[in-house]
Amino acid sequence: MDRELEIRLSGSGGQGLILAAGILAEALTTEGRNVAQSQSYEPTSRGGLSRSDLVVSDGEADYPLVSEIDCLVILDQVAVAASRDMIRPEAIVVTDAKTVTEPPAGSFRLAELPLSETAITLGNRRIANIVALSALTAMGGLCDRDVLKQTVLRRSPKTYVDLNMDALHAGWELAERCV
Amino acid sequence: MSQVQRQNIQGNQACALGAIAAGCRFYAGYPITPSSEVAEVMARELPKVDGMFIQMEDEIASMGAVIGASFGGAKAMTATSGPGFSLKQENLGYAAMTETPCVVINVMRGGPSTGMPTRPGQGDVMQARWGTHGDHPIIVLAPASVSEVYSETIRAFNLSERFRVPVIVLFDETIGHLLETVELLAPAPESLDERKWANGDDNAYLPYGETEDLVPAMARPGDGFRAHTTGLTHDERGFPTQDPAIASRAVARLLEKIELHSDQIASYQTLHCDDADIVIVAFGIVARAAQRAVKTLRAEGIRAGLFRPRTLWPFPEQALLEAANGAKSLLVVEMNAGQLALEIERLCAGRGAVHRLNRIDGEVIAPAEIADAVRQAAP
Numbered sequence: 001m002d003r004e005l006e007i008r009l010s011g012s013g014g015q016g017l018i019l020a021a022g023i024l025a026e027a028l029t030t031e032g033r034n035v036a037q038s039q040s041y042e043p044t045s046r047g048g049l050s051r052s053d054l055v056v057s058d059g060e061a062d063y064p065l066v067s068e069i070d071c072l073v074i075l076d077q078v079a080v081a082a083s084r085d086m087i088r089p090e091a092i093v094v095t096d097a098k099t100v101t102e103p104p105a106g107s108f109r110l111a112e113l114p115l116s117e118t119a120i121t122l123g124n125r126r127i128a129n130i131v132a133l134s135a136l137t138a139m140g141g142l143c144d145r146d147v148l149k150q151t152v153l154r155r156s157p158k159t160y161v162d163l164n165m166d167a168l169h170a171g172w173e174l175a176e177r178c179v
Numbered sequence: 180m181s182q183v184q185r186q187n188i189q190g191n192q193a194c195a196l197g198a199i200a201a202g203c204r205f206y207a208g209y210p211i212t213p214s215s216e217v218a219e220v221m222a223r224e225l226p227k228v229d230g231m232f233i234q235m236e237d238e239i240a241s242m243g244a245v246i247g248a249s250f251g252g253a254k255a256m257t258a259t260s261g262p263g264f265s266l267k268q269e270n271l272g273y274a275a276m277t278e279t280p281c282v283v284i285n286v287m288r289g290g291p292s293t294g295m296p297t298r299p300g301q302g303d304v305m306q307a308r309w310g311t312h313g314d315h316p317i318i319v320l321a322p323a324s325v326s327e328v329y330s331e332t333i334r335a336f337n338l339s340e341r342f343r344v345p346v347i348v349l350f351d352e353t354i355g356h357l358l359e360t361v362e363l364l365a366p367a368p369e370s371l372d373e374r375k376w377a378n379g380d381d382n383a384y385l386p387y388g389e390t391e392d393l394v395p396a397m398a399r400p401g402d403g404f405r406a407h408t409t410g411l412t413h414d415e416r417g418f419p420t421q422d423p424a425i426a427s428r429a430v431a432r433l434l435e436k437i438e439l440h441s442d443q444i445a446s447y448q449t450l451h452c453d454d455a456d457i458v459i460v461a462f463g464i465v466a467r468a469a470q471r472a473v474k475t476l477r478a479e480g481i482r483a484g485l486f487r488p489r490t491l492w493p494f495p496e497q498a499l500l501e502a503a504n505g506a507k508s509l510l511v512v513e514m515n516a517g518q519l520a521l522e523i524e525r526l527c528a529g530r531g532a533v534h535r536l537n538r539i540d541g542e543v544i545a546p547a548e549i550a551d552a553v554r555q556a557a558p
Contacts, residue, residue, distance in 0.1 A: 035359070038353065063468050063470065064359060065545075067545055
């Protein structure tokens with residue numbers, strides 16, 4: 001691989017994005033890749049900009065922080081500004097159609113998907129993080145679907161197992177429909 | 180005996196695991212962002228190895244407890260961040276003066292004062308060296324990755340035990356909270372340095388006596404050796420004195436024991452310095468950004484190099500001078516208003532321009548910013 005793969009999951013505090021990035025990190029490690037995960041959040045339990053970044057490499061990343069984003073999730077309008085100037089022209093950007101009213105513009109591939117709406121339809125808005133994670137993974141071909149599924153299973157509390165499996169399935173479908 | 184386990188862990192977690200692997204069996208601390216995960220892991224893991232974890236009432240008491248545990252023979256540690264590090268300074272001086280081994284982890288956040296708790300900074304370079312009063316010895320290490328936090332924490336214990344000196348491990352919030360895929364190599368038992376304990380004739384024992392390596396043997400409580408410990412300037416027996424000749428020698432020995440072994444303490448890494456026109460000097464997370472910048476610049480035909488000190492104090496002076504030998508200028512990049520730059524300017528006076536790139540806004544200096552600064556500075 002010529003350069004490292006840079007992934008960012010962003011939104012507002014409480015949306016479970018750092019958890020989702022952690023799950024993706026674990027799945028990628030299972031597949032033999034090396035990851036560096038960093039995060040930024042404000043000192044509040046809900047609200048404010050929250051993001052978690054992954055730099056995926058085959059050895060130790062020389063710079064472990066994101067500077068040119070290849071794959072981006074935005075789950076809240078508040079997170080748009082932080083990434084706008086870092087998106088690569090050939091990047092994949094997945095935004096929540098409902099809450100991100102002014103998505104970033106550029107030559108990259110933008111998919112405005114009903115992420116939060118899908119989560120609510122499935123019965124719990126809190127699984128929007130897994131819907132988003134699944135959609136981005138599918139669109140970016142980031143890792144094997146079953147590896148992701150097994151990792152989500154491993155990291156899900158009992159009460160969320162079924163919900164998260166539904167969210168994974170729905171997110172993957174959303175991605176395939178817009179390909 | 181070495182075992183490798185591939186895992187995704189945070190810098191702060193790696194720090195705690197490194198400490199335990201080095202033989203640390205006592206931790207006293209007071210939680211503070213962004214260092215609290217060190218305490219969290221120590222609280223969970225120390226009891227499993229018959230160690231002791233205690234949360235004290237504040238940072239001052241924590242440092243006191245660490246020193247007491249070390250008197251008692253344990254390898255002991257605490258972890259903190261800027262505001263707590265300030266509070267530990269008086270007792271750190273006591274540890275330096277009484278030659279009590281101890282390790283202090285300082286995960287730097289934005290300062291001064293309570294500053295920005297969840298944002299990274301590198302503003303404690305000078306506090307780590309000169310935070311406590313008086314001419315005192317201290318060693319400061321600066322890891323730049325999760326795996327290096329692990330290995331440098333082990334090295335911190337080795338240096339501390341061997342030279343009977345406080346060792347500070349200095350890294351920033353970004354490294355502390357960064358999760359990386361690492362393979363941690365458990366150190367071989369014979370690679371761990373143990374304290375020199377007093378043995379032989381009690382009548383001949385001098386707790387602060389002159390020895391060839393300038394490091395006196397310590398009296399283990401219960402072994403029966405007569406020892407006296409005080410922060411007051413003391414003679415070879417450990418008793419207070421104001422005799423100018425004895426006082427002078429006592430303080431000089433503390434400083435000389437570090438100078439004498441500085442080659443074994445100083446550690447650094449260079450990248451493309453051999454033919455560099457400009458050498459970037461950076462440590463911690465900023466050095467990782469500089470590494471990327473050097474690659475970008477080299478691809479453009481700009482001959483940039485990187486000198487990364489792993490030991491900040493004593494600074495690897497000779498190595499820097501050699502790395503910068505053919506360079507026309509240097510660029511010191513750090514997340515403070517210019518602290519390490521002062522040392523580099525002193526060392527390189529008369530050898531070429533020393534440029535600076537600084538940020539004090541809680542943001543990591545990015546590779547592109549460093550590359551731009553080099554392009555501007557390049558002759």
